[in-house]
Amino acid sequence: MKNINQETGPEPMPEDEKPDAPAMLAGLKLYGLDLSYFTGKFEAFVRYKNIPHQRIEFSLTLMREIARRTGLAQMPAVELPDGRWMSDSTPMIEWLDANTNGPRVIPADPVQQFLSLLVEDYADEWLWRPALHYRWSYKPDARLMGHRIASEMLRDVRAPLWLRRFFVIRRQQRVYLRHDGVTPATIPHIESTYRRNLAFLDTIFAARPFMLGDRPTLADFGFFASMFRHFGLDPTPARIMRDEAPHVYEWLGRMWNAKASKLNGALVDEGTVPADWQPILTDIGASYLPYLNANARAYQKGDTHYRFETEGTTYHLPVHRYRVWCLERLQGRWRALAPDMQARVSAILAGTNCIETLTTVANLKSGFDPDHLSPFFKPGHIWSDKNGPKETHHDPHL
Numbered sequence: 001m002k003n004i005n006q007e008t009g010p011e012p013m014p015e016d017e018k019p020d021a022p023a024m025l026a027g028l029k030l031y032g033l034d035l036s037y038f039t040g041k042f043e044a045f046v047r048y049k050n051i052p053h054q055r056i057e058f059s060l061t062l063m064r065e066i067a068r069r070t071g072l073a074q075m076p077a078v079e080l081p082d083g084r085w086m087s088d089s090t091p092m093i094e095w096l097d098a099n100t101n102g103p104r105v106i107p108a109d110p111v112q113q114f115l116s117l118l119v120e121d122y123a124d125e126w127l128w129r130p131a132l133h134y135r136w137s138y139k140p141d142a143r144l145m146g147h148r149i150a151s152e153m154l155r156d157v158r159a160p161l162w163l164r165r166f167f168v169i170r171r172q173q174r175v176y177l178r179h180d181g182v183t184p185a186t187i188p189h190i191e192s193t194y195r196r197n198l199a200f201l202d203t204i205f206a207a208r209p210f211m212l213g214d215r216p217t218l219a220d221f222g223f224f225a226s227m228f229r230h231f232g233l234d235p236t237p238a239r240i241m242r243d244e245a246p247h248v249y250e251w252l253g254r255m256w257n258a259k260a261s262k263l264n265g266a267l268v269d270e271g272t273v274p275a276d277w278q279p280i281l282t283d284i285g286a287s288y289l290p291y292l293n294a295n296a297r298a299y300q301k302g303d304t305h306y307r308f309e310t311e312g313t314t315y316h317l318p319v320h321r322y323r324v325w326c327l328e329r330l331q332g333r334w335r336a337l338a339p340d341m342q343a344r345v346s347a348i349l350a351g352t353n354c355i356e357t358l359t360t361v362a363n364l365k366s367g368f369d370p371d372h373l374s375p376f377f378k379p380g381h382i383w384s385d386k387n388g389p390k391e392t393h394h395d396p397h398l
């Protein structure tokens with residue numbers, strides 16, 4: 001079975017050597033919640049690839065067991081039939097994609113592959129804050145989702161439902177709003193990030209069924225995380241989506257029902273991505289990569305918090321160790337591209353500030369996966385502060 005080298009990505013396996021996906025993976029256990037961002041992304045992938053799986057509803061008890069097995073108290077987590085555990089949706093998708101038959105989700109063309117990884121990373125990480133903001137800042141959304149988490153995930157906690165719900169809402173608001181830079185001063189920018197992505201995607205899905213053509217690829221799964229399990233589900237952002245971006249709403253259903261065995265569609269020409277990706281790439285160079293750089297610099301200095309300014313908005317944020325690894329991986333993938341492929345990618349990214357910002361911070365060592373074992377790794381903790389999120393020390397001038 002192939003391991004993934006995070007510097008170069010999965011090596012293609014000769015078709016005739018590939019094990020049959022269902023036989024190898026029969027009985028895969030997928031731990032997650034039906035309302036979770038990254039579980040939705042991964043579930044859509046295993047559904048698309050027709051990998052037989054059993055979804056097991058997360059609980060507090062299971063969470064402790066999963067933290068012990070994978071080193072991370074998060075979902076989705078996967079237990080393979082041979083007893084190995086995996087975590088982190090991106091390397092899990094890469095590993096399964098490389099080790100199963102059928103159309104690849106990670107484009108084989110190096111230019112499309114690199115740009116897809118970049119866009120997926122942006123979708124995964126930069127839409128997280130808007131998604132958590134809409135879910136926990138708006139009362140109707142918080143009450144609804146607080147109720148669901150209290151009755152589903154905290155089903156094994158012996159306390160009245162109202163108390164569990166109170167605990168969930170308070171914890172999520174502390175960790176994902178106050179701790180993560182969501183304040184009255186930053187909310188307009190956070191909401192504009194959601195709305196601009198709706199506009200980017202609505203244009204794309206008005207033109208073709210999926211990000212790169214007639215079948216789903218990694219960039220679709222990246223955007224699916226926030227769009228399906230948060231923006232398309234929570235009352236406040238879902239109304240905005242239905243009103244402003246009906247093509248995105250339609251794509252959610254298309255993705256959920258997509259089957260690799262039935263979709264044999266073509267992708268756009270190798271060495272290219274569609275012109276309507278340009279606004280996304282521009283946003284990555286303007287805000288996302290500068291954000292990853294600010295986070296990585298603070299990590300290198302040993303800080304636990306830092307200020308980040310973009311488009312006139314100043315955030316005060318906790319250092320995120322996982323996102324240092326995100327930048328480290330993207331840099332590795334960039335270095336691994338052959339010179340002619342780097343030239344092609346640079347031409348596509350000209351004027352976006354992406355290449356400049358991708359290569360600015362040198363000597364990154366997140367320590368997240370030093371032995372390149374992901375998705376079979378035990379990284380330990382995602383925040384720089386090993387004790388987890390505490391109250392953000394808000395700058396009084398913000």
Ligand SMILES: N[C@@H](CCC(=O)N[C@@H](CS)C(=O)NCC(=O)O)C(=O)O
Nearest residue numbers: 036037038039074075076088089090
């Ligand atoms: N990078 C991870 C992120 C997983 C993640 O953050 N999952 C969230 C739910 S969508 C979680 O489990 N959070 C735990 C918590 O809120 O404490 C992935 O891609 O799988």
